[in-house]
Amino acid sequence: MDLLTELTDRKVLAVVRADTPDLAVACLRTLAGAGITALEVSLTTPGALDAIARARADSPPDVLIGAGTVLTAEHAELAAAAGASFAVTPGLTPGAPRSTALGLPLLCGALTPTEVLAALDAGATAVKVFPAATHGPGYLRDLLAPLPHAPLIAIGGIDADAAPRYLAAGARVVGVGSPLLGDAGRGGSLTALAERAARLLRAVGHRATPAAAR
Known part of the structure; x- marks a missing residue:
């Protein structure tokens, strides 16, 4: 699987944080059913690894379920064992090189040009520019001016608008x-979550294909 191609095609990566693993799994299922099929479960969620493993077991293969906030080498190892499709780090944490060593595609957090280059040198599949909303879309244009081929993901404070x-x-x-x-x-409404997902997909011009229909 070419993760970058898949993410580029899907346009949206949903970041899930929840109070319990059951709630995380419910959110993942709802989002996939609504057509958002690139999903990240932050390891700040209690039982996140269990949620990833459960969602992975009952999801079609083309639903991408990654582990976020991978801070340590152990986090990377546990994420891989749970069946995560990729790892996401807030920066060049010890979990970043361990993820690539395990063959787990890495989305590595960065902000400055130096950090972007360091993340790519470390083997990142793509670079997560965070917090994106603090700097705005123009900042991505500024980064890409000297680094036109850098695969950037914008995360942090972004809504459908x-x-x-x-x-x-x-x-x-x-x-x-x-x-x-x-x-x-x-524990809030999953129906409302599905409606927000549909609105987001419409906003980015992506035709929703619910996972169950794949």
């Missing part, structure tokens, strides 16, 4: 967390 602007600025994919999840990770 802003997402198209980051894609237009050159982001391969936008990562969306709390503006998409709302209160679903705390």
